[in-house]
Amino acid sequence: MAIKLDKIFDSFSKKSIFKNKIVLQSNYTPETIPHRNEQIKQIAAILAPSLRLERPSNLFLYGKTGTGKTLLVQYIKKQLLERAKKQKVNLSIISINCKLKKVADTEYRILAELLRQLGEVVPATGLPSNQLYKRFVENIDKEKRLLILILDEIDEAVERIGDKLLYNFTRLNSELSRTQISIIGISNNLTFLDNIDPRVKSSLGEEEILFPPYNAIELRDILRERAKEAFKEKIDEGVIAKCAAFAAKGHGDARRALDLLRVAGELAERESKKIVSFEHIDKANEKIERDKILDFIATCPEHYKLVLQAIIQLAEKKEKFFTSEIYSVYRELCAKVKEEERTQRRVGDIIREFSMQGLADLRVISRGRYGRTDEIKLSIYPHIVVKAKEILKESFNL
DNA sequence: GTCAATTCACATGAAAGAGACCACGGTCTAGTG
DNA sequence: CTAGACCGTGGTCTCTTTCATGTGAATTGACGA
Numbered sequence: 445m446a447i448k449l450d451k452i453f454d455s456f457s458k459k460s461i462f463k464n465k466i467v468l469q470s471n472y473t474p475e476t477i478p479h480r481n482e483q484i485k486q487i488a489a490i491l492a493p494s495l496r497l498e499r500p501s502n503l504f505l506y507g508k509t510g511t512g513k514t515l516l517v518q519y520i521k522k523q524l525l526e527r528a529k530k531q532k533v534n535l536s537i538i539s540i541n542c543k544l545k546k547v548a549d550t551e552y553r554i555l556a557e558l559l560r561q562l563g564e565v566v567p568a569t570g571l572p573s574n575q576l577y578k579r580f581v582e583n584i585d586k587e588k589r590l591l592i593l594i595l596d597e598i599d600e601a602v603e604r605i606g607d608k609l610l611y612n613f614t615r616l617n618s619e620l621s622r623t624q625i626s627i628i629g630i631s632n633n634l635t636f637l638d639n640i641d642p643r644v645k646s647s648l649g650e651e652e653i654l655f656p657p658y659n660a661i662e663l664r665d666i667l668r669e670r671a672k673e674a675f676k677e678k679i680d681e682g683v684i685a686k687c688a689a690f691a692a693k694g695h696g697d698a699r700r701a702l703d704l705l706r707v708a709g710e711l712a713e714r715e716s717k718k719i720v721s722f723e724h725i726d727k728a729n730e731k732i733e734r735d736k737i738l739d740f741i742a743t744c745p746e747h748y749k750l751v752l753q754a755i756i757q758l759a760e761k762k763e764k765f766f767t768s769e770i771y772s773v774y775r776e777l778c779a780k781v782k783e784e785e786r787t788q789r790r791v792g793d794i795i796r797e798f799s800m801q802g803l804a805d806l807r808v809i810s811r812g813r814y815g816r817t818d819e820i821k822l823s824i825y826p827h828i829v830v831k832a833k834e835i836l837k838e839s840f841n842l
Numbered sequence: 843g844t845c846a847a848t849t850c851a852c853a854t855g856a857a858a859g860a861g862a863c864c865a866c867g868g869t870c871t872a873g874t875g
Numbered sequence: 876c877t878a879g880a881c882c883g884t885g886g887t888c889t890c891t892t893t894c895a896t897g898t899g900a901a902t903t904g905a906c907g908a
Contacts, residue, residue: 552887570865571889745890767852790891792853808853812901815851 461713467674470699472711479662481550499624502648506631507655510697513630539594542601551605588622599633614647622646657696663688681788686725750777751794753836766817781840
C-alpha cells in the first residue's frame with residue numbers, strides 16, 4: 445500500500461503542469477479584469493464619495509452567474525479599503541454571500557455572519573433574531589464611520605425569507621446616529637427587483653448596473669490571461685477557444701470556463717501530459733457534470749435517494765412518466781426498505797428539486813379531462829446512471 | 843358544428859408541527875475554606 | 876460560599892404534513908343552424 449501511494453505522490457509532485465493553480469479558482473481576484481472597464485468605472489464613481497465619508501448611493505448589480513459581479517465588487521472593495529487606510533478614513537466594508545448554505549441563508553444567519561465579520565462572537569443558534577439585530581445596530585453605531593454592506597446573491601435570501609430584512613437594512617440610516625450605511629446588492633436574477641416591496645426597490649436601486657454575459661471572444665481573453673499565470677506551458681489557442689465556446693454555449697459563464705480549464709489541466713496532469721489538449725476539455729466537461737450529479741446523489745437525504753431510485757427504475761421501462769407513477773414505485777420501495785413513506789406533496793417537491801439539480805426534466809402537462817400533472821424524464825447520461833445506481837444500491841444495502 | 847361550463851388529477855401555496863440543536867438564567871449540588 | 880451540573884424556557888432550522896386553492900385542456904352538454 446505504502447509503495448503504491450509513494451508512486452502516486454511521486455508522479456504528482458514531480459512535474460505539475462500548473463505554475464499557480466489558484467489563479468483558476470473562482471475566488472481568485474486577478475489584477476486586471478478584462479471587458480469590464482465600463483462597470484468598474486461606474487461603480488468606482490458611485491462609491492468614490494465614501495472616501496470623504498459621505499454616504500454613496502445604494503447600488504444594485506445584476507447579471508447572470510459568472511459575469512464578474514462578485515469579482516468586480518471584491519476588487520473594488522480591496523482598492524477602496526487600501527485607499528481608505530491611506531487617507532485614514534473610517535470606512536468598513538463587509539460582504540456576505542446570502543446563498544451559502546449554513547452560513548448566511550436565513551435572517552438569523554445573515555445577521556450572525558455580519559456580526560462575526562464585525563468581530564463579535566455569535567452562537568450559531570439559540571438567540572432571538574431581533575436581539576441580533578439590536579446588537580448589529582449597536583455595534584456599527586459605536587463610532588462614527590461609513591459602512592458599506594455587500595449582499596451577494598440577495599435574490600436567494602429574499603426568496604427564502606422575504607424582503608423584511610432588506611427593508612430594515614434600507615431604513616437603517618434613520619436608526620443610526622453616528623454611522624452611515626449603504627448597501628450593495630448583487631443578484632443573479634434579472635427580474636429580482638420587480639417583485640419586492642416598492643419601497644425597498646426604490647431605495648436599493650438608487651443606482652443599477654447590468655452585467656451582460658461574456659461572449660466567446662471575451663471569454664477567450666479572460667482564459668488566455670489566466671492561463672498564462674496558471675500554467676507553466678503556454679496553452680494552445682485552440683484549446684482556449686474550445687473552452688470559451690463551451691462556456692459561451694451556456695450563458696457566458698466565466699466561472700464555468702475557468703473550472704473547465706482547471707479540471708482539464710488536472711486531468712492532463714494525472715495523465716502525466718505536459719500540455720492540455722482538446723480531449724482533456726471534453727473529458728473535463730463530462731467530469732464536472734458527472735461529479736456534480738454524483739456528489740448530489742451521494743449526499744442527499746434518504747428519501748431523495750428512494751425517489752431517485754424510483755425514477756431510475758421507471759426510466760428503464762419507459763422514457764416519460766407521471767408523478768403518480770413515481771409515487772407508487774416509491775411507496776413500494778419504502779415498504780421494501782421499511783421506511784416510513786412521505787406524502788405525495790412532499791415527493792412532488794423532491795422531484796422538483798431533482799429537476800433544479802439537472803437530474804430530471806420536468807414539464808407540467810395537462811391531459812385535459814384526465815387531469816394535470818408533471819411529466820418527468822430522467823435527464824442524466826446512461827453512464828452516469830450506472831454509477832448513480834451503484835451509489836444508491838450501497839446506501840440502502842439492497 | 844360551436845362554445846362555454848365542467849371536470850380531473852394533480853400542482854402550487856401557506857401555515858403549522860415535530861424534533862434537533864442551542865443560549866440563557868435560575869436552581870441545586872458538592873467541594874472548599 | 877462558590878463553581879459547576881442540571882433544568883426549564885424560549886429561540887432557530889430543517890423536514891415534513893395538512894389544508895386550501897389554482898390550473899389547462901379534453902370532455903360534456905346546451906344551443907343554434
